[in-house]
Amino acid sequence: MAQKRENFTLGTKTEIASRSGYRCSYPKCGKTTVSARQHLEGFENTGVACHIYSAALDGPRGRGNLSSPEIRSSKNGVWMCSEHASKIDKNKGADYKAEVLQQWKAIHEHQIAQEHLNVFHPYGWIENIEIKSCPIFENNQKIDFQKLNLITGNNSTGKTAICEWLISLSDLGRLTRWGSAITGIPKPEKELFKPLKFNINYWAPNKQNLKIELKNGNTAVKINNNTTPFPSIKYNVIYLSFENNIENTNHRFQKKLGIDLVKLANITKHLNKENGIFYRNGRWSQSEDDDNTFNLTCKFLEGPQRSFGLMSSSEQFFIMLDFMIARASIESKQSPTLLIIELEGLTFSPQRYRKIFEHLSAPSTPFQTLITAYSDDTFDEFALWHRTDIIKSENYSSQNPVYRLEKRSQSHL
Known part of the structure; x- marks a missing residue:
């Protein structure tokens, strides 16, 4: 018996196409996929509403534990030209993971919304931070970012650390407590600082890769593998x-x-x-x-x-x-901007949360936001989040307090 496909309805396809401006969401493509038919009435549409998580049980990128309504939702669709629609699904989608397509969708729809409002800002977008090695988290952890992002965890679990590493895009001085630019301190004390190494991948407006490594009080900075004294491509972090x-x-x-x-x-x-x-x-x-x-x-x-x-x-x-x-x-x-808000020590009503979240996720808001907070079920009712939880590592102990990052599975992608 053939497996049931969870196909998009015509209305859902139209919504996916409209949110993309009928332009391909593949980076640096942006091809217009709808036009008047030559010498004939009507129009021609060559775009494709692609599933991020698969319409078929054994399809590209799998189902991601989503329900049937979630698979058919416009939130699970990204608009592509016919060439890139075929490309992203080759090899079972192994080269284009769901998180990557979600990033592309969020970035592209944000750009289209800004154009629609006739608001033209310098293009910038933080894709992710890759934590290669550090004293707090397990090695080789990654946080992907969309427009509105939430990191939750208990006190002293590394939320502020992640904020400081992101702030290094505009201010390396925030790395001082990690052993950066330490002067006048004896070498044995410098060696007490455990090595820290992380990468930030972002657009400003072209694709950029910032690599920072701190070791023995020295800070090494590279942009696109070129050594530099500090990040020279302006990116505001507030x-x-x-x-x-x-x-x-x-x-x-x-x-x-x-x-x-x-x-x-x-x-x-x-x-x-x-x-x-x-x-x-x-x-x-x-x-x-x-x-x-x-x-x-x-x-x-x-x-x-x-x-x-x-x-x-x-x-x-x-x-x-x-x-x-x-x-x-x-x-x-x-210049491109990221707003970071730390809510530790502050509690307030869900209604006020909603006011903040809806404003920051609106198309008219021209920047990304990261909010950090204590773990709280209050956030579960909101579908606007791209959420990461900080939890104890399997190897956690009082002598080795190490945490790992876990993307929260959501009922709203």
């Missing part, structure tokens, strides 16, 4: 972590945001015009105690005008988050 009771001064905002006073004033004007997710109608007033210090008052959602200093810690974080998102949106017009 970082926000939670802290209790942020001081209500422009100085604290400037330090947290990594900007000067003029930029802070202009971002405030931008937010007053556009509104943030939570921020409304703010202004800076000169402090009575210091002519060089200013304090913020603003609304939280539709609440009353209040001093930032009198807000709760979570409300302060959300206001600061809106400033960070505004900065990322503005800077992404000049």
